[in-house]
Amino acid sequence: MKHSPLVQGLIDAFTCLPGVGPRSAQRMAYHLLERNREGGGHLAEALTSAMEGVRQCSRCRNFAERDLCPICLDSRRDQSQVCVVSSPADVLAIEHSGEYRGRYFVLLGQLSPIDGMGPRQIGLDQLEQQIQAGDISEIILATGTTVEGEATAHYILEMVHGTAVTVSRIAQGVPMGGDLEFVDGATLAHAFRGRRPV
Known part of the structure; x- marks a missing residue:
């Protein structure tokens, strides 16, 4: 049996994570679709926000949401x-x-x-x-x-x-x-x- 294109797309998307193969990705996709659509929506929003809003600190290359990360901005350090x-x-x-x-x-x-x-x-x-x-x-x-x-x-x-x-x-x-x-x-x-x- 083949998955529908949307289901297969979701499974394929999960395989980009480290240590997640096709079977694990299928379990995650099925879980969200069967039991936790609200959680799936929240996951989608969080992923979109993080991918668009998180960048590298211009000084240290750590994750940051502005030009400098909180550690580089801390004058006490x-x-x-x-x-x-x-x-x-x-x-x-x-x-x-x-x-x-x-x-x-x-x-x-x-x-x-x-x-x-x-x-x-x-x-x-x-x-x-x-x-x-x-x-x-x-x-x-x-x-x-x-x-x-x-x-x-x-x-x-x-x-x-x-x-x-x-x-x-x-x-x-x-x-x-x-x-x-x-x-x-x-x-x-x-x-x-x-x-x-x-």
Whole structure:
């Protein structure tokens, strides 16, 4: 049995989401059409509003509804300290810690030539302009420990070389409350290399 064009269009639209295949998309479409048309309408309105109203902050590239995001507009934050992260989700995670009071630069990806993600695609030219303008005194690298994350961190380190900007990398290793017996060897090795005096 084939779906009607409108039903098939709805199913196809859901498959654009990460981790949603045709069967999951069909379940979602059927749920909205059978049991929650009001929720479907609300979802459509929210999607339209977000797609039209959310853009990138002109300074840090985080999600924003104006030219600058709320973090960049906050005068109580240290505007010269920049934490470089891969995605807006990373900003949210760091903000939940309550420990960081600087601003961010969101790459919206990581260097990955095989995926067509070069320095310009992740905004490193924009970050370099901010460094050259003298707006930044410290960069904190908070990219992941994947090959792409490490390559991105190394590229930024090379980009900053020869300037007065200090560069640090967030510590990585054993999680709080974790038992060593359950931590993998690579993570433990990284934790030992990153140890500091107490």
